[in-house]
Amino acid sequence: MRAPRGSSITALGWPQEAAKRMLINNLDPEVAERPDDLVVYGGTGKAARDWPSFHALVRTLDTLRDDETMLVQSGRPVGVFRTHEWAPRVLLANSNLVGDWATWPEFRRLEKLGLTMYGQMTAGSWIYIGTQGILQGTYETFAAVAEKRFGGSLAGTLTLTAGCGGMGGAQPLAVTMNGGACLIVDVDRSRLDRRVATRYLDVVADSLDEAVSLAVAAKAERRALSVGVVGNAATVFPELLRRGVEIDIVTDQTSAHDPLSYVPEGVDPGDAPDYAAAKPDEFTDRARASMAAHVAAMVGFMDAGAEVFDYGNSIRGEAQLGGYERAFAFPGFVPAYIRPLFCEGKGPFRWAALSGDPADIAATDRAVLELFPENESLARWIRMAGERVAFQGLPARICWLGYGERDKAGVRFNEMVASGELSAPIVIGRDHLDAGSVASPYRETEAMADGSDAIADWPLLNALVNTASGASWVSIHHGGGVGIGRSIHAGQVCVADGTALAGQKIERVLTNDPGMGVIRHVDAGYDRAAEVATERGVRVPMAE
Amino acid sequence: MRAPRGSSITALGWPQEAAKRMLINNLDPEVAERPDDLVVYGGTGKAARDWPSFHALVRTLDTLRDDETMLVQSGRPVGVFRTHEWAPRVLLANSNLVGDWATWPEFRRLEKLGLTMYGQMTAGSWIYIGTQGILQGTYETFAAVAEKRFGGSLAGTLTLTAGCGGMGGAQPLAVTMNGGACLIVDVDRSRLDRRVATRYLDVVADSLDEAVSLAVAAKAERRALSVGVVGNAATVFPELLRRGVEIDIVTDQTSAHDPLSYVPEGVDPGDAPDYAAAKPDEFTDRARASMAAHVAAMVGFMDAGAEVFDYGNSIRGEAQLGGYERAFAFPGFVPAYIRPLFCEGKGPFRWAALSGDPADIAATDRAVLELFPENESLARWIRMAGERVAFQGLPARICWLGYGERDKAGVRFNEMVASGELSAPIVIGRDHLDAGSVASPYRETEAMADGSDAIADWPLLNALVNTASGASWVSIHHGGGVGIGRSIHAGQVCVADGTALAGQKIERVLTNDPGMGVIRHVDAGYDRAAEVATERGVRVPMAE
Ligand SMILES: NC(=O)c1ccc[n+]([C@@H]2O[C@H](COP(=O)([O-])OP(=O)(O)OC[C@H]3O[C@@H](n4cnc5c(N)ncnc54)[C@H](O)[C@@H]3O)[C@@H](O)[C@H]2O)c1
Ligand SMILES: NC(=O)c1ccc[n+]([C@@H]2O[C@H](COP(=O)([O-])OP(=O)(O)OC[C@H]3O[C@@H](n4cnc5c(N)ncnc54)[C@H](O)[C@@H]3O)[C@@H](O)[C@H]2O)c1
Missing domain, CATH: 3.40.50.10730 (Urocanase like domains)
Incomplete structure (x- = not known):
């Protein structure tokens, strides 16, 4: 199985087509660890509950209108509702359990009953891009x-x-x-x-x-x-x-x-x-x-x-x-090395070319180098990645960008789609391991300065605000990375299809999404985050 | 403390004004059990984390623009982001903890550190209307x-x-x-x-x-x-x-x-x-x-x-x-008596008159009697409630309505605001105890037919789809009703301010929100829910 490529589509709009391609791409044998079992990566992280669910997802995405939203419950499509143009086309919730039942044995029991699946982070939210x-x-x-x-x-x-x-x-x-x-x-x-x-x-x-x-x-x-x-x-x-x-x-x-x-x-x-x-x-x-x-x-x-x-x-x-x-x-790697980046809203920004053409990624690589000429380590990465990274599935790129940077890159990519510099739309997403999208006391939120490691309001607010800002699909998962009972996290993907509406959505989502990282760390008392909020104009009511 | 009444506002729009009035109304001594401690009902169910948070909430609601959204983390406003007109004005997440930490002792430890609050159901989501x-x-x-x-x-x-x-x-x-x-x-x-x-x-x-x-x-x-x-x-x-x-x-x-x-x-x-x-x-x-x-x-x-x-x-x-x-x-009361109602998307629909005028509720009572003349038990309730129920705080009414009914009532109320039949806008919400908005294995989802009692994807999808449909404020809570570790649930409130936009939002939210109840019970294998979906046209991809 291989995602459709190129600039003609069978779905009723690019966001729907994009979700379908990325779902299928997650199961491309170049990308997935065990595609026959629908397993993408990370133990048993799956893209869809089972094959009937997979086919229903594809079928529904191909008929979904521009003002409709499909609901996905642990890899199975469970409903389609009329929403509006600014709403996501897909909303996903994967592997979530009520706290007292959030254990591996109970999860496996329910999985065996066919009631849930393990979504990991980007497996069940259709934005895994391989290694x-x-x-x-x-x-x-x-x-x-x-x-x-x-x-x-x-x-x-x-x-x-x-x-x-x-x-x-x-x-x-x-x-x-x-x-x-x-x-x-x-x-x-x-x-x-x-x-x-x-x-x-x-x-x-x-x-x-x-x-x-x-x-x-x-x-x-x-x-x-x-x-x-x-x-x-x-x-x-x-x-x-x-x-x-x-x-x-x-x-x-x-x-x-x-x-x-x-x-x-x-x-x-x-x-x-x-x-x-x-x-x-x-x-x-x-x-x-x-x-x-x-x-x-x-x-x-x-x-x-x-x-x-x-x-x-x-x-x-x-x-x-x-x-x-x-x-x-x-220690965990986050408090040891990553948290200072999170305070700036920095995290694993990524994108994929729906055309399937590596030249589109090469063009976005050049655009990123032009947009952030002062960032040397970013430039080193982009150049090395261009040379050393073999694409798996749809060509894709990742780099860490922060608050005030992601929106710039996203808007630029959308312009490049509009102008024809790119041969088809681009999807823009990220890992759930990000600045403001996860509560995971053994990893991303280990040893928070204020002791708020286990507070799970933040990833939920992240999913809600991305839904409210115009993301194309939004997901809330449980148990990714560190296992059932140990994390709650959210993902989002935007589709840059070159329309003005997409541009507005991208600007808001790619501002607010890393913005969650900034306010989450301001609230926890990190000075660097407070500086970033002040310098870059992130509004924090308790500080007003 | 008493919510402002009447038809002139200090906020920049009615949805913001409504959120502010309902927050304050939750703490009206007529409504709240212990207003000085910010406790509304249900043990320690609070409307705001602490008094500084309360004041920041009110201040922020008074300056919030029509394309902005305020984020509330367990009763404290933590950020304001630019979204768009169809987006909720407020997004709330209360009391949520990662599964392994979802216990009362850990919750209380974090509460003592000032990091969370217990939101119960409608306390922290600002739509409690008293007994x-x-x-x-x-x-x-x-x-x-x-x-x-x-x-x-x-x-x-x-x-x-x-x-x-x-x-x-x-x-x-x-x-x-x-x-x-x-x-x-x-x-x-x-x-x-x-x-x-x-x-x-x-x-x-x-x-x-x-x-x-x-x-x-x-x-x-x-x-x-x-x-x-x-x-x-x-x-x-x-x-x-x-x-x-x-x-x-x-x-x-x-x-x-x-x-x-x-x-x-x-x-x-x-x-x-x-x-x-x-x-x-x-x-x-x-x-x-x-x-x-x-x-x-x-x-x-x-x-x-x-x-x-x-x-x-x-x-x-x-x-x-x-x-x-x-x-x-x-048994619990839900499997014993309530689940058949949930299969039709029926649940505790409620509304309050922002005017403060009991005549507005009397007018909506008459409208409901006119809209559903064939429903005798509804009529008996509305008449008895009109005679026997003493209002607490802003005048309000509740009745159980299902899929295909709530949207009718909501749209009618919005028309009545537009035409001047009502003297000020109406807020329309519900309890978190509803057909498709809660996972709570000791109560709402006790003894589900397919064993999916503890699957928590549903309330999260409910919150996401309400956010995507145009609700004015949306909330995700943990631990309401049955205690920490035992439930996850979502709320929504819409504001009928008489505008055409509000009418469109209300139509979608009040269709999709009870629609979640229908699809949740279809998925669990309830025949009545499948009948309702077929008869009333709720789209279920796995059945297509
Ligand atoms: N740090 C991060 O950013 C991050 C992100 C995502 C996932 N993770 C975590 O990293 C882990 C690995 O993820 P993955 O996707 O590579 O999983 P995977 O299942 O694809 O690979 C695990 C590998 O471990 C090997 N293995 C298992 N037991 C072993 C043993 N006793 N000795 C030696 N090798 C053994 C397996 O053969 C396999 O190759 C997971 O726990 C995942 O949750 C970390
Ligand atoms: N069935 C539902 O739909 C539903 C909805 C919401 C809440 N609840 C649950 O119902 C319960 C009551 O909610 P509430 O808002 O009335 O709480 P509350 O705290 O306002 O009232 C509890 C009452 O119980 C009394 N009480 C405590 N211990 C007692 C004892 N040993 N003997 C006699 N009386 C005692 C208290 O004096 C108090 O009056 C809560 O557990 C709540 O979670 C049920």
Whole structure:
């Protein structure tokens, strides 16, 4: 399956056509991890509940009028209502459960009854763009690590990590883009091979010994190199610690958010899905015990002086449940590196070319470079991405932009569609991991200055204000990234179809959406956010 | 404090003025239970976080433009963004927490830090109209009980209940409107006296003996009479069971949803707030033990043949936590009586006259009688309400209307404002307890046919679609009615200011909002809902 390309449409308008193309694109085999099961990424993050729902979604999008809105409940279309031209064409709510029932076992019970699906973040909200989506965030994070500890570059450092899946596969390239050496462990060889094919990973070693000697040599020669090795992180991490390999940075992106996706020690990855399905409780216990060993080794590296952080997969929480007490000894990446960006409304802005033509992305890349000539790190990223990133599915680009920047870029793209500089409309969205769109106490809102980590009003207000500002589709999800019971988050996508109306909508949505990040951090007491609000004119009633 | 009345405004438009008046009206001493503490009803359900927030809300509403939207996070205004004319003027999210943190102790910890407030349902969303709000629902419920068990009337029956507060105070009048005798227990004499003053309760007895003899005599003579008695329900219910008083119907509306609001046996109601604040854990344990005794007596009445139901205050859940195993032996009122109405999108439609003039409500009463001449029970209610209901704060009316009815009434009211038949605009809203606006497994979504009780996508979609349809303010709350961790629900209010734009918005919102009730119940497999969808043209993609 592959999304339609080009400038002629079968839906009644571009926003509807765009939603349909992005839904299908999420299931393009180039993009999705397991398209036959409708799984896009991140464990079991799905684009639609089941195949009948998928077909009903496509059929409904093709008949939906410009003043109608389709409602999607956990990947199934449940209604169509008459709204108006400024309203979103699609509203989605995925995986949401009432608090006391918000656990994995209850979620799986309901999923088995056919009543819900796991939407992850951009899987169920139709704006996943493959591994590039995470690459920019990972690149920014490692750049921040380099800035903080290693004089601005990772040259001469060795990073150890695990998990080379849909998101985690961005890590080796992000490290080498920052000049460093990287050793990445995955229990499933096919995941490593796939990243070599897409040029995200340089080489897969045949043994741990070979992997270590390649990585250590690269470090010594200050060469950028990424080395994959097959193994279970719960075994390999302690082994590397025992051997005393000189590792500077340690993190992890195995699918730890879901104890039925993390492969326990002693289990063959090929057998894991059946085993997890047959004996979920036993599997969970074993996975958590393995995660405890895995995290204990990470803390060991920290004690030995390495820079160690949780990369947003909830592994500390699971290791704690597995009985390891010091699991939260190292920080999450957000408070450590990302929060200062959130205070400016900065986050993972992304767009895709509905034409399917890479030239359209190249043109938008140039436009971004022209719009923000003073931003050097942005320019470096855009250039490197143009050279190194292989597109998956519809050509797409991501870069981190903040309040006052996203709207500029969006309006410019819309003008380029209108003028014919681009051959078809552009969709503009973002990850749910953004400045003001998520409550997730183990990740995005970990250790907020005022203790408001678990307050979930913010992502809901974010979804409401995007709905009220003219977004083309808006979503509210539960449990993305860190698992059921641990997060609530919202997404939005706008369609730049070159019309004046789209331009007005884009201006408002791409101002208000990052604006939520600014006011959320003003309210929590961050000085930088208050400065940004004052300088850039974000209205905060309590400060008036 | 009293909301401004009349037809001249200080805000920049009627929707903004309406939000301001309804916020203030919620805190009118005639309406609110504890206005000085900003508490409107239902335990600690508040209209604003604190007084500085209240003043900022009013100030911001007075300067808010017709294309701006104010964001309210748990009773505090946190931002103002430019949106558009069709967008709501206010978006609210109250009391929401990430699932794993959605407990009373964590909520109270965050509340103490000043980070959240308890919004209940219509307290934090500014559309509480005093005890009448619940009266119609209670009247409908007792009418359904009469229909089911007693040949259509409660004459010759005795109902036992407890809790004569903001919501519970509607019970005695609802029973007498249905022709029955009612004995109501409250631990706080002032609550009973207050209901006598507003004509909701006929008499307060001086002793339990007197109360019983009055009530039993009324039952014997098939006379409608309501008798209040001061006492703790956990003591009085078992005592009445022991005495073998012939009680036909038993329910309860003490503030059981919050174990710090329910007064334990042996505690003076005057001392309870301080005691609860000083020793919350001990207080909770004692309250739950009392609720266990209270519910055990209710089950005893059930075993003796009475019609017994939980009236939506979560007392069964708390009694279970208090160690009583048969707590869920009797059903909640929704599956027992209300769900068939929900399948038609029927629910508590309400409106208030911003003029402050009772004549405006009298005119809308006549309009409703004219619009639905075939609906006899509606007509009986409207006439009785006109005679018996004392207004609190701005004059208001409530009646249950379904899909295809609410929009008709709303559009008619808007025409009446335009033509001058009404002296000022009307606000039109509803309770969060509605057909498609709530997930609450101990109340509104208890025992759904497909097991989807805890699926919380529906209220979120409801809030999103109302935001997308033109409501004037929209809210998403957590924990209303049944307590933190147990519910997620949404509200909406539209302002009929007589403009053509308001008419279009009202038509859409008041179609789509009850439409959510229809599609929610179609999806859950209710035949009646599927019939309604087919007959009245509600589009359900999976059925196409
Ligand atoms: N930091 C972020 O910004 C961010 C964003 C999204 C998701 N995440 C989280 O990152 C994690 C990874 O996401 P993904 O999309 O790559 O998941 P994925 O399921 O596509 O990949 C997980 C990988 O981990 C491997 N794995 C599982 N158990 C292992 C073990 N014991 N040892 C070694 N390898 C093992 C699997 O073989 C697989 O390749 C998830 O928990 C996700 O929620 C983080
Ligand atoms: N069924 C519905 O439609 C519905 C709607 C909203 C709220 N509720 C629930 O109903 C309950 C009552 O709401 P409210 O607004 O009237 O609350 P409230 O706080 O205004 O009143 C509660 C009353 O219970 C009394 N009380 C407390 N403990 C008692 C005891 N042990 N014995 C006797 N009396 C006792 C108090 O004195 C008070 O008068 C709440 O739990 C609320 O969540 C139900």
